[in-house]
Each structure stands twice: as C-alpha cells, then as structure tokens.
Amino acid sequence: MAVADPPVPDLADRARACANRLRDADRVLLASHIDADGLTSAAIASSALARAGIDHEVVFEKQLDDEAIAGIAAREYETVLFTDFGSGQLDAIAAREAAGDFVPVIADHHQPADADTEFHLNPLLEGINGASELSGAGASYVLARALEGSGDDNRDLAGLAVVGAVGDMQDSGGGLVGANEAIVADGVAVDVLESRTDLDLYGRQTRPLPKLLEYASDVQIPGISNDEAGAVRFLSDLDLELKTDGDWRRWVDLDAEERRTLVSALMQRAVASGVPADRIEALVGTSYTLVDEEPGTELRDVSEFSTLLNATARYERADVGLAVCLGERDVALAEARSLLRNHRRNLSEGLQWVKNEGVTHETHLQWFDAGSRIRETIVGIVAGMAIGSPAVDRSKPVIAFAEENATELKVSARGSHRLVRQGLDLSVVMGEASRAVGGDGGGHDVAAGATIPRAERDAFLAAADELVGKQLS
Numbered sequence: 001m002a003v004a005d006p007p008v009p010d011l012a013d014r015a016r017a018c019a020n021r022l023r024d025a026d027r028v029l030l031a032s033h034i035d036a037d038g039l040t041s042a043a044i045a046s047s048a049l050a051r052a053g054i055d056h057e058v059v060f061e062k063q064l065d066d067e068a069i070a071g072i073a074a075r076e077y078e079t080v081l082f083t084d085f086g087s088g089q090l091d092a093i094a095a096r097e098a099a100g101d102f103v104p105v106i107a108d109h110h111q112p113a114d115a116d117t118e119f120h121l122n123p124l125l126e127g128i129n130g131a132s133e134l135s136g137a138g139a140s141y142v143l144a145r146a147l148e149g150s151g152d153d154n155r156d157l158a159g160l161a162v163v164g165a166v167g168d169m170q171d172s173g174g175g176l177v178g179a180n181e182a183i184v185a186d187g188v189a190v191d192v193l194e195s196r197t198d199l200d201l202y203g204r205q206t207r208p209l210p211k212l213l214e215y216a217s218d219v220q221i222p223g224i225s226n227d228e229a230g231a232v233r234f235l236s237d238l239d240l241e242l243k244t245d246g247d248w249r250r251w252v253d254l255d256a257e258e259r260r261t262l263v264s265a266l267m268q269r270a271v272a273s274g275v276p277a278d279r280i281e282a283l284v285g286t287s288y289t290l291v292d293e294e295p296g297t298e299l300r301d302v303s304e305f306s307t308l309l310n311a312t313a314r315y316e317r318a319d320v321g322l323a324v325c326l327g328e329r330d331v332a333l334a335e336a337r338s339l340l341r342n343h344r345r346n347l348s349e350g351l352q353w354v355k356n357e358g359v360t361h362e363t364h365l366q367w368f369d370a371g372s373r374i375r376e377t378i379v380g381i382v383a384g385m386a387i388g389s390p391a392v393d394r395s396k397p398v399i400a401f402a403e404e405n406a407t408e409l410k411v412s413a414r415g416s417h418r419l420v421r422q423g424l425d426l427s428v429v430m431g432e433a434s435r436a437v438g439g440d441g442g443g444h445d446v447a448a449g450a451t452i453p454r455a456e457r458d459a460f461l462a463a464a465d466e467l468v469g470k471q472l473s
C-alpha cells in the first residue's frame, strides 16, 4: 500500500520529531484538556500510541496551571505528551524539562508562551491559524499520522479530529478551512466521514423539526426563533409530512426533496422578515457526518457529538467522554446522554440568566459576572452563545466572570472574526490583563480565558478595556 502524504506538509518535520521521541519512550503520560477538543485529542493520541505499541496512561486537567504541572511531574514519567494545551504554559514546562523532571512532547494550537522546546507541534509556529485552521485534535491527528505503525495509517482517526475542530468552533464561517480541510479529505478518503452542503442548524440528527427551528440561535428569524408555536405554524404551512406514527420527524428523516422544500421556505421567510443577507447565508453551511455512527444519534453529526463530549468532561467525567470517543457504546454512551441532559439545562438556564440580567458596557467591551449561577467550566460556552443573541452587542467583545473557588474568578472572553480582522487579540488581552493583577491567562485571538484573584475584577476590567481599545484603534 502506498504511504499517504502527510496531511499538513508544513508540520511534517515537527510531527516526525515528536513521533520519534514517543517511539523511543518506554511509557508515556498523556495529559489533555477537559473539553471536546481535548477529549478527541486524547482519544486520537491514545489510539495512535496503542497501535504503535507504546505503553501509556491518560490524565485530564481543567487548566494546565503550576499545580497541575507539578502533579504531572510527580507521576515520574520520563516522557509527557501534552495535547490541546501545553504551548501556553511553555515557560513552566521548559523549566521542568531543564530541571530533569520530564521530556515534554506537545501537540497544541494555543498561543505559545515565550519559551521553546524541542518536540513542539503547533500550527502557529508555521504560520497556520490555531483558532480557525487547526485544533488540538487536528495537531494530535497530524502527530498520529506520523506515528503510523504496524500497518495502520491512522486516517480513520480523522473523524475525531473533525469533532474536535468543530467543538472548538473552527467551522464558524460555515465550514472548515485551511489545514482542517486536509483532515476532512483524509476522513472522506477512508470512508469515515461525509461532508456536504446542508442546513446549518444545530440538532439535525436528534431534534424534532419544530425544536430545530425554535432553538436555532445563530440566525434569528422573527416568528420562528424562540417561538415554539410560530415554528409549528411555519412547518404546518409547508407541503410536508411532519410526523411519523405521531412523532415529529427530524431533519435526518427528510429526503432530499423535502429538505429543499424546508430550506427554501425558511430562506423566503427570512428574506420577507428583513433578516440581513449575511445571516441568511449562514443558514446554509457544511455538515460533517460520521458515517459509521447510527443515524439519528448524537454521534452521527460532529457538532452534536462535540456537545455530548463537553457534557462529560466539563462535569468532571472526562473518563466517560474518552470511552465514547474510543468506541464504547453501552454504559459510557448511556451515561454521556444523561450528562448531556444536565448540560443542556445548564446552558439554557445560563443563557436565560444573561438575557435577564443584561451586560454592563465599558468603552471597548461588555461584561457580565455570573458569580456562582453559571458553572465556571461552561461560562465560556454561555458567553459564546450570548454573543449570537440580541442580549449582546456584536460590535464589542464580551467578557464573562464566574466563581472558580473561594479566592479566584474564572474569566472567559469571546469576540468575532470581524473584530479579529480589526486587530482584536483576546489571548493577548487575557494574558496581559490577568498578569497585571496577579493572575494568568491566554488562548486564541477570538476566544480566550484567564483566572484572576477575586478582589481584582474591576482592575482587570480596566486593564482589559484599555488593551482592547488599543488593539481596535
């Protein structure tokens, strides 16, 4: 069999160096982040290590702070593979390496801290965008491809890499671009993935049609969005069979002709209601389907799959999400589904709370402090959902606070690609403003986070407001 080309040629040298280092290790500690991208990163790396016959153990961390790094060092593994984090903490990791604690191998896509290490695979080091072109799972996939051993070329892992990229919202322009496209092509080539132009609403596999329309949050259509009766009325006016045996049909149950009928009626309604043209275009995008998964389940559509994973790892059940990624379908999937119900309720209550309370405006940003009302592990997701809602002004970044513990606040910041094009870099804002008040932070230009002392919220806001103002001037 011919060896397939490396999926991202610019990263091939780094991937090969990392893979060789891992092959030389007796055993590896694999550490990853607790979100959909981190879980899929771990699943990809763990599968590739297992296939290459490399003994390893997997641990998850909420944040790779000094305490977490110390805990990892205490495990006394000679080699530690960090996926979906590590670059942002490179200073602390390089210090551990220099002290002889462990040799780090990093597959990440976050903004690197000011330090370097030999085995470092990150798209940003080769001019590839880490917020929109390659995720942590994508970097792990590039590594897995370089690790190919015993006849596996690991291209079947491309599906998980796409779940990770979509979980990090890298398809927010309507589809995946750049290096991610090469991974999609791999998945399609080995028949694990299908990509097609489709209605771009969340819940195509599992939501009953009225809920699919009612809950669509990215595109607001008057009389349908957030309006259950309106959504039912709109559907009833179409020439469509809406129920089977008394149950609402889902998008996945419609045939091609029925789907066209629904999309064109939805667009006509949007035009007639004065929805802006760019929002109407956003109704259609690229869908990515995992063809080996059961139709009508959360696993079939990568976007629903990623929500299922967030529902596990962000509630201290990364073990459940990892098991699902690795193919377990009985107990783990049932448990993940029950966690998903809880996650959905928390998101909807959190978003409702933000809508009720509103945000506070500074000159260049807007913010809300959810205290203990929104769990700190999901406050960033709520902030991202709020940005798409009328409660929030799209022309400024939003900063969200939630209680992390008795002494610290968690900060999550979300912007838009339009603001990034105007100069916004939230990873710099979160990093500099947090360090100015004795905290730490980082992330991506369009989405970043930090942890700060509780008493420093207002000082932090003032620093962040000034930084955003400078970036956008």
Ligand code: C5P
Pocket (backbone or CB within 6 Å): 033, 035, 037, 038, 084, 110, 131, 136, 167, 168, 169, 170, 172, 380, 381, 384, 414, 444, 446, 447, 448
């Ligand atoms: O930790 P990490 O890189 O995995 O998380 C990225 C975060 O950035 C996710 O929470 C994702 O939702 C957010 N993001 C966003 N908008 C984008 C890209 C990423 O909100 N366009």
Ligand code: C5P
Pocket (backbone or CB within 6 Å): 063, 088, 110, 379, 380, 381, 411, 412, 413, 440, 441, 442, 443, 444, 447, 448, 449, 450, 451
């Ligand atoms: O937690 P949240 O979803 O808001 O994180 C957004 C991005 O910022 C993620 O990529 C996360 O890894 C990063 N982040 C960070 N340092 C922190 C908090 C978040 O680099 N202290």
Ligand code: ZN
Pocket (backbone or CB within 6 Å): 037, 038, 084, 109, 135, 136, 137, 168
């Ligand atoms: Zn990530």
